[in-house]
Amino acid sequence: MKTETEPNETESDWSELTRECLINILSRLSVEDRWRGTMLVCKSWFSVFKEPSLHFVFNLDPQFDSPTESTRWWTPEFEAKIDNMLRSVVEWAQSSLTHIRIRHCSDRSLALVAQSCPNLEVLFIRSCPRVTDDSISRIALSCPKLRELDISYCYEITHESLVLIGRNCPNLKVLKRNLMNWLDPSQHRGIVPDDYLNACPQDGDDEAAAIANSMPGLEQLEIRFSKLTAKGLNSICQGCPNLEFLDLSGCANLTSRDIANASSSLVHLKEIKKPNFYIPRSVFHTERYGHWSLYDERFQTDIFQI
Amino acid sequence: MFDAAMAVVKPEMKSYIWLQTVDGSIQQVEEEVAMFCPMICQEVLQTGLGSSKTYAISLPQRVNPAMLGLILDYCRFHQVPGHSNKERKTFDEKFIRMDTKKLCELTSAADSLQLKPLVDLTSRALARIIEGKTPEEIRETFHLPDDLTEDLCQEEKLEPLRNITDDPRIRLLNRLYARKRKELKERKKLKDVEVEEEPKDERSVEDLLSFINGADGDIKGTRANKNKKKNRRRKDHAKDISSENTNENDKELNPLPSAYHDVNFDNALEASASKHSRTQNLPAINFSPKFEFIDGDVDDDLDPAMKEELDREVEDFARRLNSDWPERMQILSLGQDRRLVPISMNSNGSTHLYTGFDQR
Numbered sequence: 001m002k003t004e005t006e007p008n009e010t011e012s013d014w015s016e017l018t019r020e021c022l023i024n025i026l027s028r029l030s031v032e033d034r035w036r037g038t039m040l041v042c043k044s045w046f047s048v049f050k051e052p053s054l055h056f057v058f059n060l061d062p063q064f065d066s067p068t069e070s071t072r073w074w075t076p077e078f079e080a081k082i083d084n085m086l087r088s089v090v091e092w093a094q095s096s097l098t099h100i101r102i103r104h105c106s107d108r109s110l111a112l113v114a115q116s117c118p119n120l121e122v123l124f125i126r127s128c129p130r131v132t133d134d135s136i137s138r139i140a141l142s143c144p145k146l147r148e149l150d151i152s153y154c155y156e157i158t159h160e161s162l163v164l165i166g167r168n169c170p171n172l173k174v175l176k177r178n179l180m181n182w183l184d185p186s187q188h189r190g191i192v193p194d195d196y197l198n199a200c201p202q203d204g205d206d207e208a209a210a211i212a213n214s215m216p217g218l219e220q221l222e223i224r225f226s227k228l229t230a231k232g233l234n235s236i237c238q239g240c241p242n243l244e245f246l247d248l249s250g251c252a253n254l255t256s257r258d259i260a261n262a263s264s265s266l267v268h269l270k271e272i273k274k275p276n277f278y279i280p281r282s283v284f285h286t287e288r289y290g291h292w293s294l295y296d297e298r299f300q301t302d303i304f305q306i
Numbered sequence: 307m308f309d310a311a312m313a314v315v316k317p318e319m320k321s322y323i324w325l326q327t328v329d330g331s332i333q334q335v336e337e338e339v340a341m342f343c344p345m346i347c348q349e350v351l352q353t354g355l356g357s358s359k360t361y362a363i364s365l366p367q368r369v370n371p372a373m374l375g376l377i378l379d380y381c382r383f384h385q386v387p388g389h390s391n392k393e394r395k396t397f398d399e400k401f402i403r404m405d406t407k408k409l410c411e412l413t414s415a416a417d418s419l420q421l422k423p424l425v426d427l428t429s430r431a432l433a434r435i436i437e438g439k440t441p442e443e444i445r446e447t448f449h450l451p452d453d454l455t456e457d458l459c460q461e462e463k464l465e466p467l468r469n470i471t472d473d474p475r476i477r478l479l480n481r482l483y484a485r486k487r488k489e490l491k492e493r494k495k496l497k498d499v500e501v502e503e504e505p506k507d508e509r510s511v512e513d514l515l516s517f518i519n520g521a522d523g524d525i526k527g528t529r530a531n532k533n534k535k536k537n538r539r540r541k542d543h544a545k546d547i548s549s550e551n552t553n554e555n556d557k558e559l560n561p562l563p564s565a566y567h568d569v570n571f572d573n574a575l576e577a578s579a580s581k582h583s584r585t586q587n588l589p590a591i592n593f594s595p596k597f598e599f600i601d602g603d604v605d606d607d608l609d610p611a612m613k614e615e616l617d618r619e620v621e622d623f624a625r626r627l628n629s630d631w632p633e634r635m636q637i638l639s640l641g642q643d644r645r646l647v648p649i650s651m652n653s654n655g656s657t658h659l660y661t662g663f664d665q666r
Contacts, residue, residue, distance in 0.1 A: 017410055017413060017414060018417055020417060021413045021414060021417050021429060024425065025429045025432045025433050026433075028429060028430060028433035029433050029436060029437065033437050033438065037436060037438075037439055037440060037444055038436060038441075038444065040441040040454060041441045041444045041448075041454075042445065042452065042453050043454055044450075045450070046454065
């Protein structure tokens with residue numbers, strides 16, 4: 001025990017903290033304070049900043065969760081910055097990275113994730129227009145411990161990589177594959193590039209088949225504004241018997257009868273969100289008079305659907 | 307009686323542990339308080355030290371007497387059972403009200419004694435101090451060096467020197483500086499912070515753009531030169547025109563004004579006259595040089611008569627110039643009537659010729 005208490009010959013500077021203490025302090029700071037403050041102070045603090053245990057979880061979602069989305073996030077320059085941050089974290093974490101919750105990255109950094117993060121469990125990469133089947137396929141083959149996957153608003157990902165994810169990640173429980181509101185795109189107009197808005201995937205049934213055929217253990221599924229039909233929904237409900245949560249908001253090609261027939265076989269289902277075809281426009285267009293809200297509310301029912 | 311006395315004395319006795327700090331000072335601490343520190347507890351149990359002044363426990367380097375005092379205060383409060391959580395939180399909040407320097411020292415000391423609750427408390431306090439601060443502010447608060455940008459300072463110092471006298475030593479020094487700069491750049495590239503690469507790329511793009519702008523400037527320059535050439539041509543043309551004007555002036559000056567008037571007058575008559583008048587004008591043309599010669603002689607002899615005739619011609623010419631167009635037409639028609647006048651002039655001319663012969 002004496003060996004542990006090594007006496008320092010030189011007097012330590014009053015501001016010198018041991019590495020363990022500094023790690024303790026940095027672990028209590030937010031992502032923003034770490035990356036914008038402590039990382040850029042001095043060499044010793046930067047060295048401590050790169051401690052692997054501080055980078056087991058890389059979560060930028062709090063920074064992105066603002067009611068006003070920025071147009072700047074959809075530029076290639078911003079995407080390159082996010083890529084560089086993710087690559088740095090992958091390097092510093094030294095194969096121990098388990099949670100990634102970011103947006104607006106690209107294949108460039110995800111290829112490195114697939115190469116260096118065998119213990120990845122959570123991958124949330126919303127709004128990544130330049131993430132393709134190539135990187136998702138690599139992740140499917142290299143990250144078998146994946147439990148949660150969010151590829152919402154990633155229009156370049158298709159059912160082909162979804163099949164690989166399902167086959168190679170047996171522990172997958174949560175899948176989020178939401179699309180943007182194509183019924184009323186005003187929510188995204190002026191922020192998301194128009195050509196990307198118009199590139200909404202049309203093969204909802206193919207994706208549904210991929211999910212149904214390869215993800216039998218799925219428990220939570222979000223496919224808002226998907227274009228799947230009753231056929232796709234039936235295949236999902238047949239192929240994923242353990243579903244507890246199903247979000248079908250905005251799936252305009254489904255009827256109440258389709259949903260009722262398909263979901264009757266899900267014995268574990270606890271919550272289901274059904275499509276609501278009369279989305280209140282007043283949420284995005286405040287110019288309308290107040291009574292239009294009442295009008296929308298009155299007709300936001302499924303009575304008129306056969 | 308002795309047994310009773312001994313029984314009375316025993317409960318009053320307390321056990322103490324002796325602790326020695328780096329500066330050599332030794333102090334006596336209650337056993338329960340000291341044993342609250344895991345490190346001291348292990349030391350006592352394993353080595354048996356601390357039971358007397360000569361066998362005091364040596365504390366780590368980072369624990370100085372001041373810090374030890376603070377730590378013991380913390381232990382005295384928290385090792386006593388019965389305090390509520392609220393009281394403990396209140397004590398903790400008061401306890402960590404100290405400057406950043408003391409907080410850092412206390413954190414290090416508590417960590418060396420493996421007193422985790424106190425380490426967490428002080429770490430939380432330090433984290434709260436760091437929140438929301440810029441790197442500059444953190445450096446100032448913790449008195450840390452700004453050594454992340456030292457490489458940039460080195461690079462500035464490594465700029466090449468001006469080699470005016472073509473000194474080989476300066477040339478060699480510049481080469482060494484260039485190598486050093488290359489090494490520093492490579493180090494920068496190898497740095498983990500790849501985000502810094504972005505501004506470099508942007509700068510290069512800006513350099514390219516500035517280069518293109520420079521080229522545009524050159525093109526504008528050439529255009530300006532072309533304009534200058536055009537201006538020169540225009541100037542030359544103007545000069546030519548002015549030279550022509552001077553030539554015309556010279557021509558005008560050569561003949562005598564009186565003769566010039568006569569020639570114009572004759573031309574006008576020819577244009578307006580018919581064939582008959584043309585035949586009449588032919589002898590006038592033949593006589594013109596002689597007429598000029600005679601003028602010199604006439605001035606000497608028949609001044610009044612010639613002067614009157616010349617005055618009449620001048621007046622007629624002036625009237626025509628000053629009159630409006632319809633009046634000019636009338637004058638022209640009258641001019642036809644005055645065709646007889648040159649006949650009389652011819653007769654006068656003949657008489658003059660005769661007088662010339664007489665003189666000779």
